[in-house]
Amino acid sequence: MGESIFHPSLQLIPFGADLGFSFFLNIFLFIPFGFLCPMISRSYARLSRTVLTGIGLSLIIELSQLFTLYRATDINDIIANGLGAILGCLCYRLLSGFFFQKKYLLSQSPDPLIHFPVILFFLAFFFTFVS
Structure with missing residues (x-):
């Protein structure tokens, strides 16, 4: 098609641009990730x-x-997503103290979903190009 496959548009200065609504959306986007990772594995x-x-x-x-x-x-998207993961993990810790007993969280049985977050990495990378 005559198009280049590489189209860099970079913003590498943290908080250099206006932190608008999208910054807070990125935080909320990763709260479920931070909540589900410790819940699943x-x-x-x-x-x-x-x-x-x-x-x-x-x-x-x-x-x-x-x-x-x-x-x-x-x-800024990476920073916001990291903040969302922190908030999600803290929410999990807060809620797990109310709903789960510690003996179930720290049991010594093998963890069958230890590689689940790594699989998410590859799926995110793959679906970026498919969608």
Whole structure:
């Protein structure tokens, strides 16, 4: 078609542009991710692991936007998604204290869904190009 496959549109200065409604939407977008990771897999009960996974997923999404038309890669999106993962994980910790007993959260049985967040990485990267 005569189009280049690489279309970089980068914003690498944190909080350099106006933090509008989309910044807060990105936070709310990753709250379910931060909530579901520790809920699905006990290995993501640590806040740092959930947040790093959320930031990694956000980074994959933002880097894949370099290869799509009319999309911009923005550092503010990565920051907002990381904040959303933090809020989601903190909400899980707050609610799990009310609804779950600790013996179920910290049991020694093998975790069958330990690789679920990594699978989400690949699905996000794949569906960026399919959709």
